[in-house]
Amino acid sequence: MTKNVYYFGKIKTDGNKTMKKILGGKGANLAEMSNLGIPVPPGFTLSTEICDYFNKHAQHYPEDLKKEAENNLHLLEKEMDMKFGDAHKPLLLSVRSGAAISMPGMMDTILNLGLNDESVKDFAETTGNARFLWDAYRRLIQMFGNVVNQIDSELFEDVLSRVKNMRKVTLDIDLSADDLKLVVEQYKEIYKDEIGKEFPQDPHDQLWSAIDSVFKSWSNTRAKKYRELNNITGLLGTAVNVQTMVFGNMGEDCATGVAFTRDPSSGEDKFFGEFLVNAQGEDVVAGTRTPQEITKENSIRWAKNNNVSSKERIEKYPSLEELMPKVYKELFAIQKQLEDHYEDMQDLEFTIQKDTLFILQTRTGKRTASAAVKIAVDMVKEKMIDKDTALMRVEPDQLNQLLHPSFDDKEKEKAEKENRYLAKGLPASPGAAVGKVVFYAEEAVKWKERNEKTILVRTETSPEDISGMDASQGILTVRGGMTSHAAVVARGMGKCCVAGCGDINIDPKAKKFYVDDHVIKEGDFISIDGSTGEVFEGKIGTKSPEFSEEFEQLMKWADERARLHVHANADTPKDSDIAKNFGAIGIGLCRTEHMFFGENRIDFVRGMILADSPEERIYPLEELKKNQIEDFKGILKVMQGFPVTIRLLDPPLHEFLPDIKDEEEIQKLSKKFKKSAQDIKARINQLKEFNPMLGHRGCRLGITFPDIYDMQIEAIIESACSLKKKGINAKPEIMIPLVSDVNEYDFIEKRARIIASRIIDKSGIDLQYKVGTMIEIPRACLVADEIAEHAEFFSFGTNDLTQMGFGFSRDDSGKFLKQYKEIGIFARDPFQALDQKGIGALIKIAIEKGRRTNPKLVIGICGEHGGEPSSVEFCHKVGLNYVSCSPFRVPIARLAAAQAVIKNPK
């Protein structure tokens, strides 16, 4: 006979922590704790194999199951010296689901099984604790009704509220035994009304109905969807844990609480937790009573923070250490034992029933980013874990919390209480920002000059807004997704941004925005949280990021372990400096177009565009070149010794021209470049495009207006030579964007080599430089073998590759991508996490073809995905040389790169 039921308790324990597959996570941990001799309420687990059988056999159980379960129940009764269904001293049970992977989609818990009309009365008499037992009974009916029979919980809650109102009390605990008896009567009526049957009085019926429900819940729509969305496959089903009830609410010698083996907020190696006397677990969660600290040290600290005197503290809020020193000592020892055993910080649930301690659950404790880093590094020092384990203990994305300022928790709570919450958009670029609302980029610049902090609020942003974005504290946009212009630029700047906040309505002329009927005017303070997408009215205090010693240590270990290099996308010396400080060992993408929007430059850019002939372009190009040389020198100097990959001009020219209705600007240009206003407007019209993303941009510009690229190439090589002359090791790389065909690449590369040789020969400097290309057009992947023959490097532009590979633009796809995620067409937004199946296949083709004709080819990625952990792992697996990402994501990428090595052993 196959074993289907696994006992855990003092008498014997059948399972252990390695048996998650058939006992589920919870069951395996209960068995493990029992094995360790930790006081766990005994019980037994029905294996996941039964769930599998149940689903494959029209919801029937294997023949011998009931008998096996009854045998285990008898064992339990023996261990507890109580009887399930006994009227006088009944054994009460809980039933809980528990798969190998935690699954919020499933049915969870039913407590107090075994009570009925008879036993509740008898037992109340036996124990003299009637209130407690009526409360337990009404909880049973409510949970059973809701979980097993899908009766709306509100029906029960309404009864409870009505009785409380009647008795004029606010807390459940203030209801008497008689009140609860009344509640039970009404609950039973609801049950009968809804189900058409009486609440089952046979405890075995209760038990098996509960077990059935758990097994059925494995296949409900919610659970299936959850597994689908989270790619959970290969599980047999859920296990069911049947466990003895223990109670923390049987009197003053009872308590319940949660504890962490280390401080989950700071990561300090200090036992930490909270408890409530005479309470059940859900009371701790509900927050209606103020919980007390477990350790004396924390209790003193808590009192200090809450301005409570030490006298008041010890009277009103004594710590468990002080209140129940014996139990505390036992708990302390157990938590130490568990952490040592599991080799990670644990989150425990415990109940004290009449001075006896029970551990209900242990699991890996959730923690803040800084705690995660500290705990991981400390545990290595304590020789509890090795470095690889430490590196795997921190979620790379979590580090985001550490790299940006954030709102002070207290202040944010206060703002919420004061109803200053306005709206929620997408958390487009993390951090927290406070400032006065402005609606135009120029305003942000002007206000900054008079030292006023602003938040730039726009329907959407365009390259023209760059200086305004830079001048503001943060950006809030109505339209656009996680990879909209605002989001991408803001992340690059490390600037807080909330994008796509559709709930606000901007009236830019009136300089106001509305949230429903609420008005915010220019100059009003708002606070935006780029990590959550929240927008608040008024100011909320922020706190700055600080890098701990442990953070630096972990990053060092990561670099030692990673194979991928991490570069950064940066367009200015300032950003390059930030990137270097965050550990970037190169600039993987320096976009030159942002440089074109500077106050003194945009006119020359426009002059260049308006020119009717190469001759007319000479003057504006020369002016621009002077500026570009300064730009490049700055970045190359900051990054000396490291490669700096400079992308030649990419966006379509119309992005640089003024709006056709901007008469003032057009007049200005007309004078400056001696063109009639009509000609300028004609040019603006001529350059308009139906689909700018698929338009006249990138190398297509470089080929049709070769003098623009020539100027940029000259500026790059001249600045590098001039630095080298001063002994600064400049390592420029020229990157050609938007190549789809080898002829495009060759055309520009040839010119670049000629220009570079001329300048290098003339200067007599031994400058090393590279020429390569972005791979961002699907076709480029398919002809990568040809392109690689002359290219020294490839850099995947995965933003464009995703856009063109999927055929949807990041600006326009927001509308349907949201719905796609909701109905499960896409599990993740492909602009956020690289689509490994489709776009990844293109990337693999390009790598394979590229390396075939050029084994020395250096390959990287410089799209937004370069800083996203799952994408970084993909880059590692397919053999890229480096990833390049926003400066503020460099540490994330470094950690992800290390984890990729650990997760994919050779």
Next chain:
Amino acid sequence: MTKNVYYFGKIKTDGNKTMKKILGGKGANLAEMSNLGIPVPPGFTLSTEICDYFNKHAQHYPEDLKKEAENNLHLLEKEMDMKFGDAHKPLLLSVRSGAAISMPGMMDTILNLGLNDESVKDFAETTGNARFLWDAYRRLIQMFGNVVNQIDSELFEDVLSRVKNMRKVTLDIDLSADDLKLVVEQYKEIYKDEIGKEFPQDPHDQLWSAIDSVFKSWSNTRAKKYRELNNITGLLGTAVNVQTMVFGNMGEDCATGVAFTRDPSSGEDKFFGEFLVNAQGEDVVAGTRTPQEITKENSIRWAKNNNVSSKERIEKYPSLEELMPKVYKELFAIQKQLEDHYEDMQDLEFTIQKDTLFILQTRTGKRTASAAVKIAVDMVKEKMIDKDTALMRVEPDQLNQLLHPSFDDKEKEKAEKENRYLAKGLPASPGAAVGKVVFYAEEAVKWKERNEKTILVRTETSPEDISGMDASQGILTVRGGMTSHAAVVARGMGKCCVAGCGDINIDPKAKKFYVDDHVIKEGDFISIDGSTGEVFEGKIGTKSPEFSEEFEQLMKWADERARLHVHANADTPKDSDIAKNFGAIGIGLCRTEHMFFGENRIDFVRGMILADSPEERIYPLEELKKNQIEDFKGILKVMQGFPVTIRLLDPPLHEFLPDIKDEEEIQKLSKKFKKSAQDIKARINQLKEFNPMLGHRGCRLGITFPDIYDMQIEAIIESACSLKKKGINAKPEIMIPLVSDVNEYDFIEKRARIIASRIIDKSGIDLQYKVGTMIEIPRACLVADEIAEHAEFFSFGTNDLTQMGFGFSRDDSGKFLKQYKEIGIFARDPFQALDQKGIGALIKIAIEKGRRTNPKLVIGICGEHGGEPSSVEFCHKVGLNYVSCSPFRVPIARLAAAQAVIKNPK
């Protein structure tokens, strides 16, 4: 010793027609004709191997070459009984290039080599034909100066003009020997001024300089570019033909002419040609003298056409048959011999020198499409060639001429003479159209109602213009390329279209367009030629296409040979009918969106879009469904027995909404659907997209607004069932557009199957239908294995696949694609001929993956490329089941499909 020089003449002939590789096309043909005993002026050919040697050895010849050439020259002198360089009776030679493939990029011809100051005088005395010899000498200096030494021809032409002015004559022939002597003197001065040396007097210097030049010209930039653009590789070089000069201009017993073995215009098996008495070949080409007909029959016909009396005819323009009956007879026999020998219609050049006939060249004759068809079919009947050869003899694209009306040649000539030519755009959709200019689609519709023919002139067209396009005779647009909306739709309609005609300037408000200063107003007649792109003012008469018996025969042979099926893209019963008549055996793409623009429908489409909830959409959708059922019934009925692939709605919704400034239309909608004008405008704004091509369209609409697709699916299945009930074999196929992921496909397919089953079950009809998808998104190719698991067919949408694969839109790429072709980045516009290397690679991946999971998968193509011959061949090679194209291209595709089989034997 390797043989490098090949003699051809009566004494001996070393080569033959199979030796094109080393003798070039011309040399091999001259040898072949000599072998056949045809009177060819004798000479010798320097092989292409010498060219190869010359290029590989710093322009030096093999050691023995000069000796070998001299030996051949001696042989030639012997055969001709003349001496090269002799003063009294010099042998004169021509030097011509000639590679295995005809190459316009190379240097061509130098005539009269061997003349110098001395011999011209002596020879003039000997022959008593001084004028002829001075003319020959001045031609030598001019050609030699220009071809060998790159002296600008205009310098020489200026001298000739000056002397003619001085003598007050207009024709060269009116200059006397003395005049030409003067010309020669001045030519020699020009030569000396430009080169710094005297014109070479040594005939051997002349000869070798000419030979050197030809060999050098193989490597000049123009020739290299030509080979690159035309993908000519693997040739050794050019050969050089040195040949005895014969003269048609030595007196009245001399003549020169060209002849075709059959009529190149009609294809009739009648000898055809023209000649001039006492003239050189170039005089025939120059057109300053009226050439005479070769046969009497044609001469009579010519006289009739030109209103010349038979007396005048025989006096002024006698045929060669009448004038030189003996020579004519010889010529007639030779042409017959040559055609029989080469098994194809030949184009001959001949010269009669003092009553002696010489054939200078024979080559395959160019012919019109109808001639090509007739000749091919006739020759099969004559058992000269087999059917495969006949099928290969017609260029598929040539058939275009036969399928559309065209301008009457005479009338077009007249228009040109009257300076009515206005401008030239792209030949976007073939045919000829005449009509009154209108600037708005609605006008075209209105004018049609009063039976006025119009040409719709627009900056560009959009789906809203469809009915106007349909109502007009032809379409002329300022913007857009060969695959712009106007071009694609017009080709689909078989309607003449000239697109991207940038020389015209439209002022739509004033209802005028300008070409420079010239104004054309609404209502003025214009004539447009969609086969050439020309635009004329006023009317030009047209002639309609007629299908000859031979055409039908050839098409039948094609169908017997082809493996690919040919379907058509058609959206209406009318177009389907045309397609069927052209031989389509299915509709490969029925676009449903054009149906939405009908007068009675667009409002409901708009109502559907403006609806705020599925409930509000019910009414407009029901109205639309009624219409769609009629549409589908019509097409399915026409195509009964054949599959009709109906694509679900594809374009983004904003294309259907009125312009936001169209207050009138918005008011109308406001009333009809009870929405405020403000709400309607808000919706218009909301639906605006940055890159509509990459926007919310195709299946993305079908997923976010499932009721729209549901309606279309119902309409398709219901109409098919209702036809089947009447015994009409409707075979509908539902095609889901713009799929990028299997989940998108599955979502819609599942709904389609449920809806279809419900309707089929209810009707009790045994309807067979298919569900499949367009493959037009690059990513779809990479995940085709997943999609094919449930899809019954794939249809490559190569327009979008090209757009997204290359990352440029067909609407915006015109600007740079033109330049790309000019500078040789692209050999062909990838929107016209499928890019086999890149986009083709994606297609191959999709086929391989698709068939791997679904071996029964039917695969076709429905992009514009489906009717382009090289793309059809690609489709054949990669194993598609069918191609689908515009109705008017169906015969082209059928022929191309047959040729693909012949060209690619298994």
